[in-house]
Amino acid sequence: MRFAVRRTIFYLITAWAAVTINFLIPRLMPGDPVTALMGRMQGRIDSNAEQSIRVLFGLDTESSVWQQYVDYWGLLLRGDLGLSFTFFPTPVADIVQQALPWTVGLVGIATIIAFTLGTLVGTAIGWRRGTWADSLLPITTFFSAVPYFWLGLIAITVFSVTLGWFPSSGSYDRGLVPTWSWEFVGSVIYYGFLPALTVVLSSVAGWILGMRNMMVTVSSEDYVTVAHAKGLPERAVTVGYAARNAILPQVSSFALSLGFVVGGTLIMEMVFSYQGIGYTLFQAVNTQDYPLMQGCFLVITLAVLGANIIADFVYAALDPRTRQEG
Amino acid sequence: MTASTLHVPTAGPGAGDPVLEIENLSVDYGYTDDATHVLRDVSLTLHRGEVLGLAGESGCGKSTLAYAAMRLLPPPGLITSGSVHFTDRDGTRTDVLRQSDAELRASRWQDMSVVFQGAMNSLNPVFRIGRQIADGILAHRPRTTRKEALEQAAGLLEMVGINADRARDYPHQLSGGMRQRVMIAMALALDPQVLIMDEPTTALDVVMQRQIVEEIADLRERLGFSVVFITHDVSLLIEIADRIAIMYAGDVVEDARAQDVYRRPRHPYSSALLHSFPPLRGERRELTGIPGAPPDMQRMPPGCPFAPRCAHTTDVCREVRPALGPTALADRGEQEAARRVACHLHDAAAGRGGGSLPAGLAR
Numbered sequence: 276m277r278f279a280v281r282r283t284i285f286y287l288i289t290a291w292a293a294v295t296i297n298f299l300i301p302r303l304m305p306g307d308p309v310t311a312l313m314g315r316m317q318g319r320i321d322s323n324a325e326q327s328i329r330v331l332f333g334l335d336t337e338s339s340v341w342q343q344y345v346d347y348w349g350l351l352l353r354g355d356l357g358l359s360f361t362f363f364p365t366p367v368a369d370i371v372q373q374a375l376p377w378t379v380g381l382v383g384i385a386t387i388i389a390f391t392l393g394t395l396v397g398t399a400i401g402w403r404r405g406t407w408a409d410s411l412l413p414i415t416t417f418f419s420a421v422p423y424f425w426l427g428l429i430a431i432t433v434f435s436v437t438l439g440w441f442p443s444s445g446s447y448d449r450g451l452v453p454t455w456s457w458e459f460v461g462s463v464i465y466y467g468f469l470p471a472l473t474v475v476l477s478s479v480a481g482w483i484l485g486m487r488n489m490m491v492t493v494s495s496e497d498y499v500t501v502a503h504a505k506g507l508p509e510r511a512v513t514v515g516y517a518a519r520n521a522i523l524p525q526v527s528s529f530a531l532s533l534g535f536v537v538g539g540t541l542i543m544e545m546v547f548s549y550q551g552i553g554y555t556l557f558q559a560v561n562t563q564d565y566p567l568m569q570g571c572f573l574v575i576t577l578a579v580l581g582a583n584i585i586a587d588f589v590y591a592a593l594d595p596r597t598r599q600e601g
Numbered sequence: 602m603t604a605s606t607l608h609v610p611t612a613g614p615g616a617g618d619p620v621l622e623i624e625n626l627s628v629d630y631g632y633t634d635d636a637t638h639v640l641r642d643v644s645l646t647l648h649r650g651e652v653l654g655l656a657g658e659s660g661c662g663k664s665t666l667a668y669a670a671m672r673l674l675p676p677p678g679l680i681t682s683g684s685v686h687f688t689d690r691d692g693t694r695t696d697v698l699r700q701s702d703a704e705l706r707a708s709r710w711q712d713m714s715v716v717f718q719g720a721m722n723s724l725n726p727v728f729r730i731g732r733q734i735a736d737g738i739l740a741h742r743p744r745t746t747r748k749e750a751l752e753q754a755a756g757l758l759e760m761v762g763i764n765a766d767r768a769r770d771y772p773h774q775l776s777g778g779m780r781q782r783v784m785i786a787m788a789l790a791l792d793p794q795v796l797i798m799d800e801p802t803t804a805l806d807v808v809m810q811r812q813i814v815e816e817i818a819d820l821r822e823r824l825g826f827s828v829v830f831i832t833h834d835v836s837l838l839i840e841i842a843d844r845i846a847i848m849y850a851g852d853v854v855e856d857a858r859a860q861d862v863y864r865r866p867r868h869p870y871s872s873a874l875l876h877s878f879p880p881l882r883g884e885r886r887e888l889t890g891i892p893g894a895p896p897d898m899q900r901m902p903p904g905c906p907f908a909p910r911c912a913h914t915t916d917v918c919r920e921v922r923p924a925l926g927p928t929a930l931a932d933r934g935e936q937e938a939a940r941r942v943a944c945h946l947h948d949a950a951a952g953r954g955g956g957s958l959p960a961g962l963a964r
């Protein structure tokens with residue numbers, strides 16, 4: 276159990292550092308975005324909101340940096356990330372909250388599918404190395420080498436524009452009311468299919484290659500030879516001895532890629548105009564919406580951190596050596 | 602006979618029936634024409650209840666022979682010719698190289714089990730050791746329950762001197778010597794008839810080596826399996842083996858009773874090998890070592906592979922590869938007649954009572 280405590284402390288410190296950096300960065304930026312904003316909004320910001328923005332941006336020169344830092348934590352803990360400039364006066368927290376499920380849902384599921392599929396295929400190819408299965412490798416390498424935005428554009432050209440099978444942008448039929456109805460869920464799946472497909476296609480190759488190479492490495496380990504010598508059934512050797520060890524590095528990479536689900540989907544969401552966190556960040560950058568950017572960054576940081584926590588514990592569950600005390 | 606504390610032969614050489622017969626086995630690494638011929642026509646017979654020592658310099662093909670006999674050669678290893686026969690307790694003789702995959706899997710570990718050279722890495726790092734011993738039992742004895750198998754595993758650990766509680770440990774929690782013992786326990790799980798041990802003690806300190814060797818000797822006496830014991834430590838073999846086969850560059854060059862090899866080597870290489878380590882007891886002798894290095898297996902010269910390093914080389918040695926056959930002194934008696942050696946000196950001296958043999962090889 277000491278392992279869990281140690282890891283928890285480690286992650287708390289990391290989270291604290293991430294938030295603190297997020298607090299410091301706007302204070303290092305030149306200029307005064309708030310005054311600029313005030314000018315743009317021409318008095319439509321009340322003085323309370325202005326104070327809150329100033330605290331978030333470190334522009335309330337009256338109080339000390341320490342006081343600012345304490346206030347900043349206070350706002351964060353209440354879930355107040357300030358107000359968006361672009362969508363004024365919508366709070367940033369609301370915008371992020373709306374965008375996040377779309378990204379996590381679409382890219383998260385696509386990543387899990389790609390990981391599962393890639394690992395299974397990689398196991399099979401790795402175990403039967405030197406057979407026809409190896410000829411699949413160049414195909415997968417091709418898909419991983421193609422730049423993502425190009426793959427996305429090709430998919431849109433072929434399946435949306437030419438064939439008309441799938442919509443080219445958006446996340447659901449705008450004529451529907453977002454509820455948990457079959458119709459709406461069906462529409463979400465229909466709209467999400469093409470983006471998800473491109474994400475899976477572009478990332479599955481990495482999983483296949485990674486798993487195949489690990490399988491080849493692990494297959495020549497002594498303990499796999501021993502498993503053969505013991506006369507264990509082929510399946511038991513493949514799954515329990517070879518794949519069980521080959522998957523360990525895959526799990527670490529999977530954790531990292533889960534972290535990137537939130538941050539790394541910028542291009543996909545841009546190409547498909549998908550209303551996720553990446554698209555939101557894209558808009559925020561375009562319109563110099565600092566509070567929204569800061570909010571997005573915070574969420575992305577925490578997501579990467581969260582994914583790492585999960586990965587750490589999964590890894591510990593899978594590999595007894597990492598659980599070793601001391 | 603030198604009093605050996607460890608070695609109590611349950612069956613003298615030749616007294617038992619053959620249990621494992623390797624005949625003219627050849628192994629290549631690589632599939633193309635320029636493959637390395639690592640084993641060439643190796644023949645070796647293990648008798649029931651016997652400890653057969655296999656010695657030779659590093660790289661001479663000892664492990665390859667063990668892997669090939671178990672059909673576990675890693676790619677690109679390939680058996681190109683020869684046969685391996687296993688004789689069961691009831692006398693049925695099976696051709697191991699012609700078994701189907703299913704038959705092979707069913708017979709493995711029950712007939713022949715093995716402790717590999719790299720016992721440090723022979724355990725799956727993510728499973729508890731008890732489970733790893735138990736899964737072999739479960740694979741072959743489907744009627745055993747999981748619980749029974751784990752109990753047996755704990756019993757096996759006790760047998761090799763490891764506390765049964767350690768069955769719940771992971772491999773990384775054990776010391777090197779303990780892992781080695783676990784591997785031995787695992788290899789004995791199904792009461793095999795042949796146990797191949799590839800340098801089971803090389804990575805250990807001398808004290809631990811001795812303990813484990815004693816344990817093996819002890820277990821063999823109780824359980825009655827036959828052992829192929831591979832090592833480059835000839836002095837160890839002289840103590841525990843009934844018979845010793847000396848390998849050189851992919852060939853067995855001498856095959857005789859352990860004491861005979863020790864006291865009366867017939868092959869110049871065996872003699873040189875024995876002079877490269879201090880004698881255990883008895884008269885002191887000069888340590889000489891062996892000049893030169895083993896040949897490159899990829900470019901083997903014709904003729905005897907030992908010729909470039911041999912003190913008695915003649916023209917025929919450089920051209921014709923000697924075959925394993927009787928010694929020139931075969932008429933000295935039954936024991937001598939059972940010896941095998943691969944050397945032209947013996948072919949030349951045959952029928953002349955070994956008169957032309959160098960003194961060191963005609964003791």
Ligand SMILES: Nc1ncnc2c1ncn2[C@@H]1O[C@H](COP(=O)(O)OP(=O)(O)OP(=O)(O)O)[C@@H](O)[C@H]1O
Nearest residue numbers: 630637639658659660661662663664665666677898
């Ligand atoms: N995969 C391989 N490809 C090519 N040659 C190989 C391969 N594996 C082993 N060899 C060669 O086969 C020969 C015999 O190797 P082997 O492992 O059987 O030696 P050994 O007698 O067990 O040596 P050691 O005492 O060091 O364990 C060596 O010359 C080695 O170079």
Ligand SMILES: [Mg+2]
Nearest residue numbers: 663664718799
């Ligand atoms: Mg070896």
